[in-house]
Amino acid sequence: MTDDQEVLNRWRLMLGKYAQGQIGFTENNLRYLEMEDVLDYLYDREYGEEQDIRKDRTGGRDGSSLTVPSWIEKIRKLFPRQTVEIMERHALEQYGMKELLTDPEVLRKMEPSQALLKTILEFKHMMKGEVLALAREIVRKVAQELMEKMERDMRRHLTGRLDKNSSSPVACARNLDMKKTIRMNLKHYDKDSQQMILQDVYFHSRLKRYHKWRVIICVDESGSMLDSVIHSAVMAGIFARLPMLETKLVIFDTSVVDLSGYVEDPVETLMSIQLGGGTNIAGALQYCEGLIEFPDRTLLILITDLYEGGGYQNLYSVSRGIIESGARLLVLTALDMDAKPNYDKNAAAMLAGMGAHVGAMTPEQLSEWMGKIMG
Secondary structure (H helix, E strand, O other): OOOOEEEEHHHHHOOOHOOOOOOOOOOHHHHHHHHHHHHHHHHHHHHHHHHHHHHHHHHOOOOOOOOOHHHHHHHHHOOOOHHHHHHHHHHHOOOOOOHHHHHHHHHHHHOOOOOHHHHHHHHHHHOOOHHHHHOOOOOHHHHHHHHHHHHHHHHHHHHEEEEEEEOOOOOOOOHHHHHHHHHHHHHHOOOOOOOOOOOOOEEEEEEEEEOOOOEEEEEEEEEEHHHHHHHHHHHHHHHOOOOEEHHHHHHHOOOOOEOHHHHHHHHHHHOOOOOOOOHHHHHHHHHHHHHOOOHEEEEEEEEEOOOOOOOHHHHHHHHHHOOOOOOOEEEEEEEOOOOOOOOOHHHHHHHHHHHEEEEEEEEEEEEHHHHHHHH
């Protein structure tokens, strides 16, 4: 097939089956007909009641024989993974194909992704039995993938810093003590070849921090904060493994739920979330204030868009008390890989003026900030 034919087929695919009278697929088009079939199965819903009228006007082809399980199977065969994730998300969010989350056969075939994880958390109240068990496995797989991406950099920022006064037998390129290595090997310099033979290589040691800090992660579970909730749960699971941290995890809407007992298991944390409802940030901070025992060794990380439903003066009052106690208050308006916030800028400015650290961060940026504070 020539490049021009390929381009024409792609345009025909974009225009849809109702353009077949003006533009037809070129030769060897079986794959494109299959792609059009699965796209029609989903996106014909866009026409609503107009769909039957369009069919009458164009003649159309026979109705699709696809079912949801066969549709899932075909899109995974015909399209790249990123496209499959987008189509599955559209099916759930735009067209309400809830059978994607209530049919175990369908759920088994869906591609685990953060988008699917978010949808499971939004619809998990509809699940039971085998479907719920499958959903938990998807949550576990995606959470584990996120943890593996985040953990190395977070540990590096939190568990040590270079100690340039002592050497270490641990050979790590990041810790290479170049100056000492050159100085100690100068005696092995070969004038004829003008090369230095490295007989010994030296590395900086790392100072370990095992003076416990209490980290209280307080997360707004409203729907707009879902990405941040996911990353908070995974991040708390990583913190729970570090010996220098004692981690508490609290989620809230108009009520407060302490999930510290599940902090080591992000799956249990995520499956405990109830999205939606109002927001009482001040009430959540008051609860967290009660968890502070040694303010000078406490980090309180509030993750919220700062749209307060319980009265802003209450929010400012309790925040001021936490800051004046000596605890560090960090207000994150977003915590995810993109860190694109949508938040109440007036409330953010007020809290920053009191001495809170306010901003949007990626998990790596958060761990780097914490490493500096605890250093």
